[in-house]
């Protein structure tokens with residue numbers, strides 16, 4: 001059957017179709033549309049469009065350059081979705097064509113269902129990708145070590161993942177607290193939800209508050225237009241990680257406590273209350289109980305956080321993990337730096353096990369990385385780990401500078417101390433300054449004076 005010139009058949013197949021001329025008068029209306037708006041099709045022709053169908057806005061498309069428009073009509077409790085197209089001949093507008101995609105809410109429901117289903121599938125796909133990506137970096141599989149302490153830690157993580165309780169992770173710097181928090185999240189039934197972290201260290205108070213709770217439009221000068229959602233809200237249906245919670249200013253602790261207790265947050269500059277369902281994991285490298293005794297941490301907040309405590313053991317208490325950690329780091333660096341270390345001299349492990357690792361796994365990794373830089377061949381030797389050099393003797397022949405030798409050796413000691421501290425804290429100046437018991441600006445000043453790269 002030749003249907004190529006049966007325009008009428010095509011036009012009638014559309015749920016609704018109308019065409020107007022440049023005066024806004026109807027030149028065409030199909031049967032289904034006439035039925036829908038309850039008009040006489042023959043009489044309608046030639047009439048102004050709103051005389052036939054008062055809600056119509058087709059004639060507005062005659063003006064301007066908008067070539068395409070979508071509009072929604074609500075009539076008699078029904079709703080239709082229509083598309084409007086400007087008709088042009090040699091660049092000049094000669095009329096407007098409007099066609100309906102659906103003519104009732106049922107049709108709309110179906111349409112939404114179809115789109116939302118495909119959108120949902122798409123969202124699921126991306127969520128899975130993100131999860132796969134995250135979990136390769138931060139899952140329990142990445143917690144290396146087979147010592148008893150590490151096994152016990154993994155067991156605690158698995159247990160915490162089955163619960164909704166607040167977890168408080170305590171551990172020295174570099175022990176893997178962040179890794180633990182991620183692992184709990186990724187093993188929990190919130191794994192598909194967001195993992196949002198907040199670190200209060202080194203942030204001014206007002207900034208922490210707006211990061212945590214967000215603010216309303218115009219809450220303060222310099223506030224972003226339209227306001228901002230806080231991390232609490234962003235963590236809805238997922239996990240909120242309060243990293244270095246010991247650094248949370250005292251003045252903000254009551255507000256944080258309220259949010260944790262009620263699951264409700266109040267944006268800055270707003271009275272409105274938002275319900276948030278976020279699982280809380282907090283981490284600290286200081287004994288919060290001690291801080292409570294010193295009145296630097298609120299006891300009520302401490303008890304609210306300390307529901308399921310997890311203690312991450314320092315590396316010196318699980319030294320048998322060292323070979324596994326070192327091998328893993330070496331392999332990673334082989335790939336990353338194009339090195340070819342296939343052998344580690346057993347002396348290396350003996351040396352590394354004799355050290356106490358105050359900077360824990362992070363420090364170990366940094367030392368391995370530094371040692372790898374010396375390695376030329378395929379073996380990692382103990383000599384590449386220079387940090388254990390015996391400093392008890394002073395080589396006075398080396399003190400031939402113009403300077404006063406006492407000043408020179410003090411300066412040298414200071415330089416070494418700062419360098420070592422920076423290595424331990426992964427060049428985190430805030431932490432290094434805290435450890436050295438000096439201010440951050442003073443640390444910068446000393447680094448510049450001693451010729452340490454900032």
Ligand SMILES: Nc1ncnc2c1ncn2[C@@H]1O[C@H](COP(=O)(O)OP(=O)(O)OP(=O)(O)O)[C@@H](O)[C@H]1O
Pocket residue numbers: 142143144145171172173174175176177178179180285325361362365
């Ligand atoms: N058991 C482990 N196996 C492998 N890598 C680990 C392990 N624990 C920690 N790491 C690694 O050590 C480094 C430091 O870990 P992380 O950042 O989690 O420490 P942290 O306890 O949060 O330290 P800080 O208190 O200084 O923030 C990271 O590179 C992490 O991947």
Ligand SMILES: [Mg+2]
Pocket residue numbers: 177178243
């Ligand atoms: Mg951390």
